[in-house]
Amino acid sequence: MSYVVAVRALCEFTAKQGDLDLRFTPSPTAQEGIAGHQVVTSRRSPGYQTELALSGEHGPLLVRGRADGYDPAQRLIEEIKTYRGQFARIPDNHRHLHWAQLRVYGHLLCARDGLDQVDLALVYYEIGSGEETVLRETRSAAELATLFEDLCGRFIDWAQQELAHREARDAALAQLRFPHAEFRPGQRQLAEAVFRANAGARCLLAQAPTGIGKTVGSLFPVLKAAPQQRIDKVLFLAAKTPGRQLGLDAASTLGRGTPLRVLELAARDKACEHPDKACHGESCPLAQGFYDRLPAARQAALAHPMLDRAALREVALAHDVCPYYLGSEMARWSDVIVGDYNYWFDTGAMLYGLALANQWRVSVLVDEAHNMVSRARAMHTCALDRGALRAARAAAPPLAKKALGRVTRAWPEATQPYEVLPALPDKLLAALQTATSAITDLLAEQPAPPDPALQRFYFDALHFTRLAETFGEHSLCDLTREGKDSALSIRNVVPAPFLKSRFALAHSTTLFSATLSPWHYYSDALGLPDSTAWIDVDSPFSADQLAVRVAGHISTRYQHRSASLAPIAQLMAQEYTQRPGNYLAFFSSFDYLEQAATLFAERHPDVPTWLQSRRMNEDERAAFLERFTEDGRGIGFAVLGGAFGEGIDLPGARLIGAFIATLGLPQVNPVNEQLRERMQATFGAGYDYTYLYPGIQKVVQAAGRVVRTLDDRGVVVLIDDRFGKAPVRDLLPRWWKIEAASGSGRVPSGSRCG
Known part of the structure; x- marks a missing residue:
């Protein structure tokens, strides 16, 4: 049995080193990144190949991925990275990782085409200026094979451990029995519907009354279906803390006596040990040397099959690493992940991004799904407040203050208490782009956290400009007068266009609640596939x-x-x-x-x-x-x-x-x-x-x-x-x-x- 690993995942596991450093985030948006790649590749000569699929084996490992670009005439393979700000501020450990990925692609290409050497180029594209910075080297096939074998050698023990875990997990789940003497009334009906949805790779809307044990009744059939359906991860998503606790309790009950790994993901602000410090090694002690200490922390975490928030924190602090980012790492190696809706459905959803990159087969359970319409709208809604802009400008240093002044001058005038704008204000968007770039540079230069007012407006402005990229009939832009100030909003009305990709990527998604009537309202608003099944579970109550x-x-x-x-x-x-x-x-x-x-x-x-x-x-x-x-x-x-x-x-x-x-x-x-x-x-x-x-x-x-x-x-x-x-x-x-x-x-x- 082969262990399939993406090139990026292999390199992140073996080649990341040094500090955790988030001074250079947020990186360009996904849309900006795609556009940047397209600009770079459009500048290349005829015959240039993009998204080149490459794969190779080493022992039990099957390593695969897509190289950004290849010019056969020059035997030149390129890895394209988009960024904002100054090139000199990209940390060395980031470049080290990028070189590792490129060299793996170089090896896979040499092995595939029988090349004796290949030219490699790291292309850094700055989103704002459109400028390319290119770093090049030439490597022999023998050198690249040695580098590849070294990376794989450091990963094989872990891969073999994971293969053994998966085999033991699937064997245990195939024999899994319902944890209680009998099903509650209605619980079996729910469980059978969830099992059929996973067997048929369909979505399911399940209205099931309170009191029948919906959490166990939905999680049990997914775990039971996992071995046959080759499900990698089960995501149990809830709107509130009590729902997440029910998910953890059910997973603990069902996983008793099995090697099932369960992880709870908490919000960063709740998991942070040093909220007064910035997320980089010069400020936070748990970020300093994070990747050097991560391997030991990762291995220790596996000794806790139930990695709830408390257990994760205990392991993280024992190894002097950040609990939140240890949790993000352990999401790669867990079977059941319990967290908030935003981890799968939000714009920058972490679990969705990991599933997409690693080609995971995921089954998603959405608890209390009647909350999904309002929560999804909120995820794709953002408001900018002119009072907050004024406070940010007052707190900003000179260069950022000047950029925020342009935002002030471009702010649309509120002539009524409330009005819907016919289109997005282009001048304001341009000014916001300039301002966020200036603040990004500022954050990169100073180790201390920025003034709270400046930081708050900065994050709101980033969210606003990213939503502007996908603005359409599903949303509206409105202006509300608030005394002498005003608020400008991009307000989502229909979440469906944002969520369809989430339902498409998941092997199966089950949304369950006691109140999901009428089903067509949720189907329309959320963008569920036409093949979605619907069940109204009989109430056990009289x-x-x-x-x-x-x-x-x-x-x-x-x-x-x-x-x-x-x-x-x-x-x-x-x-x-x-x-x-x-x-x-x-x-x-x-x-x-x-x-x-x-x-x-x-x-x-x-x-x-x-x-x-x-x-x-x-x-x-x-x-x-x-x-x-x-x-x-x-x-x-x-x-x-x-x-x-x-x-x-x-x-x-x-x-x-x-x-x-x-x-x-x-x-x-x-x-x-x-x-x-x-x-x-x-x-x-x-x-x-x-x-x-x-x-x-x-x-x-x-x-x-x-x-x-x-x-x-x-x-x-x-x-x-x-x-x-x-x-x-x-x-x-x-x-x-x-x-x-x-x-x-x-x-x-x-x-x-x-």
């Missing part, structure tokens, strides 16, 4: 476990909110009196919540209440949830769609009911109206896609907090007359039996809600 009542005599529309407060308080008190216990009451905003809580407390002071507050930290959120005890009594007031509307587990008597005083519809404002218009033009369902579906999704998520197990009993009171109308009722779970709340009359039906 209608007699959850009383669902509609208070059809109350309107929570904005203009009716003041009038709704007293009847809502009466309704809540009546329900609480009939069955005292722990309840959650959800409202559409903090203002509405506070008004309702104040009136309720005045009229019913004997009922304990506690409120979600704005900008709660983790300890405050934990304290809020700790009030929900088995023998507790009272009502917690929360905002729908906030921290307590999903992802919390309060089984049994810890939560016996929920009042939901809103449809959860997004606020009608100029931005959302633009989204509605774009959705209408694109899909013919502007109101539903912008307001109705996202709103009801939050309602169903919140209601799902009440019944968590087959033994739970509870009540959900839906407070608004629109809950009785057909378009809304059709989006609620099938197993619910809905009745009128006491005093509200019959549940009405009717046309579309307003």
Whole structure:
């Protein structure tokens, strides 16, 4: 059995040395890099070959890759690197790696064509000026063969170790058994659908109710399918920390007694040990000599089959290397990787880039996938604030200050509170390009971190200019006046064009959640392939476990909110009196919540209440949830769609009911109206896609907090007359039996809600 390794991966493993050095990032964007390569190759003579596929063997290794360019007439093979700034600032260890890659390609070419020697050229292309700097050498085939054998020799032991691991892993997974005595109701149905999706290399949208064990029910079939489908990596992606913990727990349970390697990826700001230092050896001690100490740290990390954040940090600090970048390295050698959506779906997604470069076969599991539309939009949205620009300019040294002054002068004038621009402002984009180049040079020169205001605007400007390269009908550019200042945004409306490549590269992608209806909304917005399968898993719960009542005599529309407060308080008190216990009451905003809580407390002071507050930290959120005890009594007031509307587990008597005083519809404002218009033009369902579906999704998520197990009993009171109308009722779970709340009359039906 051969171990296949890319030329780049081989060289990164064996030829990287010295410090971790990120002073010279961000590098040119992918689009800029592609364009730079095209400019360089267009300058070459006829007969010049690009993307030359080369491969060769050494022992168990099959080394393959694509050389950037080859001129047969000159026997000249080229490696093209794009960069920004001054050539002299490219670190020696970067060039050392680039030479290693080029020499491997030189050997593979000599071996393929029987050449006795070859000319090699490293071509560095500066994006801004278009200038090429060319470093050349001539090497004999014998010299290159020796260099190749040396690199392979240093990698073979690791490769053989990895081959043995893969063989043992696949053998164990082929014999994997479900970790519990039996499947929960609905769990087998989900597992079978996920297995079929992986067997057929398809995407799957799986709506599965809370409480059936979706995490184990989705991860188990993927691991079971991995040996036969030759799956290299399983990515378990979640929107929030609790979801990632569930993924780690499931992987730990399933991997017990197997050689399965599990890795948790944390955000860089959470993993950083020295947030006051820059990421290079002159500033951070964990970056100094990083690549020299990495081999020992990498080997030590393999002794921990469960590399969660704590274990990764322990190994990293024991070897004086950065925990975050050790995690990035271990992603290459792990079987199950647990992390945030952005690692696969964002513009510069690390795992997507690695899978593309190494030709991994990846199965992706997306937990709580109802979050994907809003999260994907946010990934491909960026705003620049004129106040932040002013603060950055004030903090900038002279050259950067001058460049930022040009940005100020090119800033479009805001003549209205909100307006959509007909096109991107070209003069501003040009000024931003100049400014980011100037700041990049500044960052390269100084070891200390820049002023926070300057750094913040710099990163926003980079993101903005990169989004500008892919601007199209899927996004809009708008200008919002904010007092004397304004904000300029590239705002994504439809994430599909950005995500299609992610679904195409994955062997299979399963998106699962308790709320994925209607499926066509998610399919359209996310750009899922036409072959995507859909399953609505039967609920294990029965209608007699959850009383669902509609208070059809109350309107929570904005203009009716003041009038709704007293009847809502009466309704809540009546329900609480009939069955005292722990309840959650959800409202559409903090203002509405506070008004309702104040009136309720005045009229019913004997009922304990506690409120979600704005900008709660983790300890405050934990304290809020700790009030929900088995023998507790009272009502917690929360905002729908906030921290307590999903992802919390309060089984049994810890939560016996929920009042939901809103449809959860997004606020009608100029931005959302633009989204509605774009959705209408694109899909013919502007109101539903912008307001109705996202709103009801939050309602169903919140209601799902009440019944968590087959033994739970509870009540959900839906407070608004629109809950009785057909378009809304059709989006609620099938197993619910809905009745009128006491005093509200019959549940009405009717046309579309307003």
